[in-house]
Amino acid sequence: MRTPPPSEPRRVSLAQWLSWQETLHPRAIDLGLERLRRTLSRLRWQRPSCPIITVAGTNGKGSTVALTATILREAGYRVGTFTSPHLLRYNERITIAGREVSDDSLIAAFERIDAARGADTLTFFEFNALAALLVFETAGLDAIVLEVGLGGRLDAVNAVDADVAVISSIALDHCAWLGRDLETIGREKAGILRAGRPAIYGSRHMPASIQLIADALGADLQRLGREFDWSTGEQGWRWRGRRHERVDLPLPALAGEVQLDNAAAVLAVLERLEDRLPVEQAAIERGLRQVRLPGRFQVFRETLLPEGAGTGAASAAIEWVLDVAHNPAAARTLAAQLRARPGRGRTIAVCGILGDKDVEGILAELRECVDLWVVTALSGPRALDPRELAARIERAGARDVHLAGDVASGCESAKALASACDRIVVFGSFLTVAPALAWLQARGLSSR
DSSP: OOOOOTTSOOOOSHHHHHHHHHHHSSOSOOOOSHHHHHHHHHHTOOOOSSOEEEEEOSSSHHHHHHHHHHHHHHTTOOEEEEOOOOSSOGGGGEEETTEEOOHHHHHHHHHHHHHHOTTOOOOHHHHHHHHHHHHHHTSOOSEEEEEOSSSSTTSGGGGSOOSEEEEOOOOSOSHHHHOSSHHHHHHHHGGGOOTTSEEEEOSSOOOHHHHHHHHHHTOEEEEBTTTBEEEEETTEEEEEOSSOEEEEEOOOSSOSTHHHHHHHHHHHHHHHTTTTSOOOHHHHHHHHHHOOOTTSSEEEEEEEOOTTOOTTSOOEEEEEEEEOOOSHHHHHHHHHHHHHSOOSSOEEEEEOOBTTSOHHHHHHHHGGGOSEEEEEOOOSTTBOOHHHHHHHHHHTTOOOEEEESSHHHHHHHHHHHOOTTOEEEEESOHHHHHHHHHHHHHTTOOBO
8 A cells, every 4th residue: 555645544444444434535426437437547447347237216226236236146047236325345346246345345345446547536425336346347247237336327336337227216305416306317327328228217106307318319128017017826926028937926025016126127237247147937936935135124033921920921122123225216205115914912112313395295104104203313414303203293283202312222122012913013224223133133134
């Protein structure tokens, strides 16, 4: 590693590098590709020859990446993925063949980026995206799946031309950066489309702006419900595309009917790449059964024993559900999943939401599903004060609202308030779910 100037802190560990990256650029979010492209040029980076799939969308991006990568791995391919944000470890963001990248690999990439950036200051996410591209250079990959961080047109990931572009869905979120209506947001996300190349849209309602951009570019746009679709039956579900039909497919291991939309889009991607990455139905079936994605309706079951009971006493249980839902569309999906999985007891929410989110829209979708609220503080400058959030929840009609100083204490409070057969739903942000996941794992619980 080059020796830093005297005024620059020395960075040795991964934690030190990440801390430094958070302060390097004057703005945490600064959309644009110029800085990143200049750095890539200085690095003499060359686009890999393997197929690259780029995934954008308001909701469903993580599921789409996970499904794509899992099915391709089950078909015997070596796959690299780049996603964000992470839940427990930064290393989760970059995987090779299903394994997180090592600290040493990340640090080596950061050193190269720092040496090449010149006078350019890079955002935290730009360092992250560049590191993924450098790590993938020597990984011997058969396919790369890149998740857009924010928007599409000006996101760092869009410096790479995709062989297939996927837009999972469009809804209102990040409006300060992407626009305050669906057509404008759709236009931003359609920035990942490329002339003459396939584009897959994985939801049944699409802004007209996406079709207009696809037509202007000559991109081959395929839409769920038109060029491809799915239906359920007694033996699982059926998919049809342009060339093929798949029958008797197992339901995805990820919860919710919306995952069939995501899975259908993934099968459309694989159909378009079948000349380069052929995949048998058996691999598709294994991938659907084995896919995992923490924090998306992730269910834990905690056994409760009566106080003072011996080991042979009858036990009851409470259920924990973790979901990163942080906008009204995602909250609507979470509410549908909760209704589809009714319990015998109450539903207790542990909720923390960032201040730039549509709080009232989120609450409108979930207020009828929740009996008791535990409102928790989150870390970071975008966090909404829990007292303000509690007041807004009460204005939305909730009567039983409790405050907690942080997510861990919120989970403790919810557990103390819960009785047998109750369920506790932790939602509102990655910043809410991540510490809850760590708290549950520290208690020895694992998801089903």
